[in-house]
Amino acid sequence: MHVENLEKLYKMAEKEIYALKDFTYTFTKGKFYAITGHSGSGKSTLIRILGLIDRPSKGNYLFNNQDVTKLNDDELSDIRNKEIGFIFQEFYLESEMKAYENVMLPMLINPEINKDEREQRALQLLELVQLKERANHFPKQLSGGEQQRICLARALANNPNYILADEPTGNLDTANEEIVFNILKKLSTEGKCVIVVSHSKYVLKYADYVLNLKDGKLEQSNELK
Amino acid sequence: MNLSDYFFILKRKIINKRNIIFIIILSILVTIILLCISIMYFVNSTYNMLINDIDNRTLIISKPATEEEYQHIEDIKHVLLVTSNKYSDGLSVDVKEFKYDGKEGIVTLEPLLIPADLEIKEGKSITNELEVVCHSHFNPFFNQFNYTPVNNFFYKDKEIIGKEFNVQSRNTKDVYSFKIVGTFISHNLSTIDTCYMSINDFDKIKSNIAALSGDTPIYYNDLMVVVDDVTNLETVKQELTNLGYFPFSAYTLDDSYKYMVTIPLFICLIISIITFNILYNFLNKKIKYQVKSLGILKCVGYKNKVIFKYEVLENLILLIISIIISFIISFISFLIMNNVFLLEYKQVTLSIHLPYIYVLFFLIGLILLVIFLTYYFLKKIFNFSIQELLND
Structure with a gap:
């Protein structure tokens, strides 16, 4: 995942605001990246662009050596479905669907996963996030931490190579925060690229690299021992 | 994504208060x-039935002097039948084989x-x-009970086939025994006590005298041109006027009936x-409410096309459920109207029912409208970014 001179410009009335400017970086598989910075520093904008949820105003973005800035909506959808797992602070679960059904949602449009395997795979993923016994619960019957773990299981549904999380522990207590970060760390050691935007100091305990953003620019990037 | 996958999502999301x-x-x-x-269809078809009744398609002229002139009339384009006006009126006969509540049919x-x-x-x-x-x-009893079929009394088709009844000739006083061999659906306004027979049989029982005026009998001397x-x-x-006749219509229908169709048309619009x-x-x-979900x-x-198919499927299911309920209510309404309201006027068999071809056009239009909307x-929703959709 390589981005070069990435820019995101918001035009508000007569004002132009750069949410992201001249961001260049390469993210590799098997590493855990933490993106930090103050509010308004462009962290969430960056992760949304990396997760193909938003488009940059300018710059290049090579995803698996493919320039994704030139892809159409359908092609981006395919990459989001198979290559990227995204976790939000607000969970964004389907409230009418049970936990295991939420996890199955991305699998329904993935022809590589057999219809008969879906439910079994969803239960395996729920087991991974320690929620197998809650498979038949609706989101509103679960705590915030449990909902976030359902989200994590859904993000892993199609076994993506990139896990992106925007403040995944922002609404969680410390116990749940540790569970989530532990799972993310485990995934990175298994070869997945994990990129987490977080305010939490705990993230530094797990990250291999930390990227600090300020006013939309990469201020500092460090490898953590 | 196949149909069962769409239903996998729909089964949870379709049932809600909204x-x-x-x-x-x-x-x-x-x-x-x-x-x-x-x-509308009922009023219109009843009107068409009325205007196409044989009485409205009949012209009365005086009998021609020669066979050749008669032939000329028969050769006129659109003329179906030229015959004595003796056949323009039916014959009401008492039939003791049909009895109800002490009265003959x-x-x-x-x-x-x-x-x-x-x-x-x-x-x-x-x-x-x-x-x-x-x-x-x-x-055969509606005439005897103030034109109201008593106790919903009708002979079923199969009950009357094979029955026989006797009629005394008005000419010779001979008694003829007629056998019912079938039942008919009328395309004109035949009353429900009507039976049709061949012209020859009709000649046997009907007198050539139309009516008696004092001591002078009036004969059927005119021709009916159908x-x-x-x-x-x-x-x-x-054409008949050109041949020197003075044709007149046996019956003229009032046009005002046709305008009745405009009332349901207006309500319908x-x-x-x-x-x-x-x-x-x-x-x-509904779609705005589902923005976050989308x-x-x-x-x-x-x-986008998968989401479109999913939304169309959900909306069509709601529409089809509504249509099924509507059909059930409509059929019950027709049943009530036909058996309670129209029963009073069942001298003729008029009934309200769904005109399927028009209903089909209406339903296809409704389905296309739902798909288009x-x-x-x-x-409009797809113009927003995913983040904007998630932010609702």
Whole structure:
């Protein structure tokens, strides 16, 4: 995942605001990246662009050596479905669907996963996030931490190579925060690229690299021992 | 993604308060439209039935002097039949074989002038002497009980086939025994006590004297000229005038009846506009309400066309449920109207029912409208980024 001179410009009335400017970086598989910075520093904008949820105003973005800035909506959808797992602070679960059904949602449009395997795979993923016994619960019957773990299981549904999380522990207590970060760390050691935007100091305990953003620019990037 | 995958999502999301209210409202509106279409069709077809009745297609002229002149009249384009006006009136006879509550039945006997006017429902048509076909809702008693069929008393088709009844000739006083060989559905306004017989049989029982005025008998001396369609009546009338006759219509129908169709048409139009308005607003609000959910689907990789198919499927299921409910309510309404309201007027068999071809057009239009509106509102939604959708 390589981005070069990435820019995101918001035009508000007569004002132009750069949410992201001249961001260049390469993210590799098997590493855990933490993106930090103050509010308004462009962290969430960056992760949304990396997760193909938003488009940059300018710059290049090579995803698996493919320039994704030139892809159409359908092609981006395919990459989001198979290559990227995204976790939000607000969970964004389907409230009418049970936990295991939420996890199955991305699998329904993935022809590589057999219809008969879906439910079994969803239960395996729920087991991974320690929620197998809650498979038949609706989101509103679960705590915030449990909902976030359902989200994590859904993000892993199609076994993506990139896990992106925007403040995944922002609404969680410390116990749940540790569970989530532990799972993310485990995934990175298994070869997945994990990129987490977080305010939490705990993230530094797990990250291999930390990227600090300020006013939309990469201020500092460090490898953590 | 196959159909069962769409239903996997739908089974959880389709049942909610909003959709149930929509189904109820739409069912009521579709029912009203179906009733309007049926009433319009009923009024219109009754009018067509009335104007195409043999009486309205008949011109009366005086008898020609020669056989050649007679031939000229028969050769006129659109003339179906030229015969004595003796056959223009039926014959009411008492039939003691049909008895109810101490009263004898009365049957109206008519000559079968144009076999194409009758559609045999059960049994067979007249092929031999002394055979008759009677109305499919045969009731020889409605005349005796203030034109109201008593206790819903009708002979069923199969009950009357094979029955025989005796009629005394008005000419010779001989008694003839007629056998009912079939039942018919009338395309004109035959009363429900009507039985048709061959012209020869009719001649046997009906006198040539039309009526008695003092001591002087009046004979049937005129000719009736039956035209194929009421629209050709004026053309034939002109031809007969050119040949030196003075044709006049046996019966003229009042046009005001036709304007009755405009009332249900007007109601139908208003209800259609309301239905469109409700559909538009509901689908708009429904999709706006689902914005976050659509954002989630897009986020996990659902393409726009997949989301469109999913939304169309959901909306069509709601529409089809409404249509099924509407059909059930409509059928119950027709059953009540036909058995309670129209029963009073069942001297003739008029009934309200769904004109399927028009209903089909209406339903296809409704389905296309739902598909188009879904596409229209989703297209607007797809202009937003996933983040904007998730932020609702």
